Amino acid sequence: MSDTQNKILDILKDGEFHSGETLGEQLGCSRTAIWKQLQKLEALGLVIETTKGTGYRIVGGVDLLDAEEIVRSLSTTATEHLAKIEVFQGIDSTNKYAREVAESSPASGTVVLAEQQSAGRGRRGKNWVSPFAANIYLSMVWDFEQGAQALEGLSLAIGVAVKRVLTAQGVDGVKLKWPNDIYVEQKKLGGILLEMVGDPAGQCTVIVGVGLNVTMPVNSGSEIEQDWTDVTTELTRQKSAVENAGSASRNVLAAALISEILPLLSTFQSQGFAAYRDEWQAADAFYGQAAVISTPKQSIEGVVRGVDTNGALRLEVQGGKIESFIGGELSLRLVK
Secondary structure (H helix, E strand, O other), X not given: OOHHHHHHHHHHOOOOOEOHHHHHHHHOOXXXXXXXXXXXXXXXXXOEEEEOOOEEEEOOOOOOOOHHHHHHOOOHHXXXXXXXXXXXXXXXXXXXXXXXXXXXXXXXXXXXXXXXXXXXXXXXXXXXXXXXXXXXXXXXXXXXXXXXXXXXOXXXXXXXXXXXXXXXXXXXXXXXXXXXXXXXOOEEEEEEEEEEEEOOOOOEEEEEEEEEOOOOOHHHHOOOOOOEOOHHHHHHHHOOOOOXXXXXXXXXXXXXXXXXXXXXXXXXXXXXXXXXXXXXXXXXXXOOOEXXXXXXXXXXXXXXXXXXXXXXXXXEOOOOOEEEEOOOOOEEEEOO
16 A cells, blocks of 8 residues: 555544545645545445545544554553564465564564455465455464474464453353354354464464454455354444444454453463363353364264363264364364
């Protein structure tokens, strides 16, 4: 995004009308140049209204991420663990960028956010729909000393952290689907993607990716291949926000997520998933329901019976036997 586009966006983010003449004076360019830049902003999915004699506005305004505001809102503990925070207007993938940073230099405690992803990824290589200035696309880098085995259940623990944040922001009924999805009323609200760099048996670095639907445009949401919801929709439906019911500041959400997750990462190696298991099971979206778990070679049907202390899914199969599943290319879905 050009400097001129950024400046226009900063002026119009309040949702109020601004005349072409005023914009031209502030930016030092012609009305024609302003119009061309506005067209490029519309291409990002922003709805720009033009009224003769009044000017231009972004309908509803736009909630832009602000690194300084996020840092000011962090908890003291999170601030102690934060190395740096980077906010991009556009990027292919926050996880990919964070991974590249981790592979090239010490980066533990680095946080990456973006307004938009052109190649956002979910689990099992699926596309993560990432419209501009609408949701949270967040990645964190953290070093661990004891390898992959000590990280069992980490994605589930991160899910607990995300649930805590959403509940504190007024979103009721948040559920967790094994191994990495955030649900409300059987609709997907967000997801978690972990990637590891380094020695699986020793010192390694984990990239923690969190995607959270905040104010998903309907036209973008149509690209999602399952039922979905977003924070704004849930706050409106539940009318549970203390202030500004139906809206959610992405800067507030981002700061709350970082404040919850960074301290968790700092203690997870010593505490393990056992410290989060009860909280996770209390929010299990599929507990007691008939489901199918699919591996690359087979599908197994049973009744979901929660998770064990390592974060493995417990499935009660025919004959009452409990089988456990963890890691790998696994997919869990309810029996219809």
